[in-house]
Amino acid sequence: MEHITEGKLFKNVIKNIESAAAVVNCDKNVLTRLRQPRRSITVSVPVRMDDGNVKVFTGHRVQYSGTLGPYKGGIRYHQDVDISEVTGLAALMTFKCSLLKLPLGGAKGGVKVDPNTLSRAENQALTRRFTTEIAPFIGPQEDIPAPDVGTNGQTMAWLMDTYSQQKGFAVPAVVTGKPIEIGGSLGRVSSTGYGVIYIAEKALHTLNKSLKGSTIAIQGFGNVGQHAAILASELGMRITAVSDVSGGIFNGDGLNVKDVLEYIAKNKVLKGYPNAQEITNEELLVLDVDVLAPCALDNVITGKNADKVKAKVIVEGANGPVDADADAILSRKGTLVVPDILANGGGVIVSYFEWVQDISNYFWDEEEINTNMRKIIVDAFNRTWALAKEKNVGMRSAAMGVAIKHLERAMLLRGLYPR
């Protein structure tokens, strides 16, 4: 499995697992097992493009651990997807579900493609063929995909339809993050972003600060960043900057989120937004704010820029945005970093609710969903904070430590098959 271990994200994850395992004194055989995924599936995805030619894309589904329940995790469409990145992300899902005490294992999928270059018809064809290729390995009791970077509710609708066509009846529980009309859950679209803000509030409290009046800069203005901004502004935070692939916008008095959302709905990107100053993504990351929320891709805060970061709290809306070198620097500076597996857990919590609702054919109201999600994520924060204090380690090691302990108990109880 050499090629799997080559990527930067995977290496970072393994480093985190190893240091956390030492903190909680994890069983050495358990640790040996946790270094490798259970199953990796790589498939060719041939698609007839609109010009009549066939292109073959590469897709992966990595099922990292099934100890706690069916595999769970998103599907990413991005030009940088590779087997190592998908494996690292699948490992993160494993520890995320364990930390949150969800009865789910960890997985991730991805197709190496820039979805912005695809027409709607091409995207649909790609999604249906990828679903068909991984269909033998997914299902409501086996593995339940969800959206991630570059995919959305429409992608999940095509996945659900393709799987259901093969079965001959509707199987909504095969995927989460679906539109409401076909078995999706209220509150799923906003869940990751809302969770980021619930966690920002908890982190600020530990510094005797409140959300109201605190400043926040959000890197990435996709689904996660947008909903984080919406809740942050509702709760009285001052959003001084946001950014997307086109660059960033800054307004020291606070951006009007509603206005920015209207602009982006019309113009697709933030560039050219009139009521703010233009800044780069790099400049956004080093702004003097209370909270920095990287909500885009991995490895954006590294050994190169970490010492310039001025935020007091970093809340990882994305998976893997702070690398191991940056972690060491930030810890020396006293920056409170709330790791991805905790900070962006709101998404998979509501995915879990969606799956439960689909299986039981009974749907809850939005308030119930948001309240229950908050309870789970805040409880995970409190357990993580307690371990961080007890062992005098950072939140990343503590969150991973709590997750490893829960998984370790489950693995030892189930035992190794056949012996």
Ligand code: GLU
């Ligand atoms: N892709 C999201 C994540 O990384 C959600 C996964 C899910 O809901 O299964 O947590």
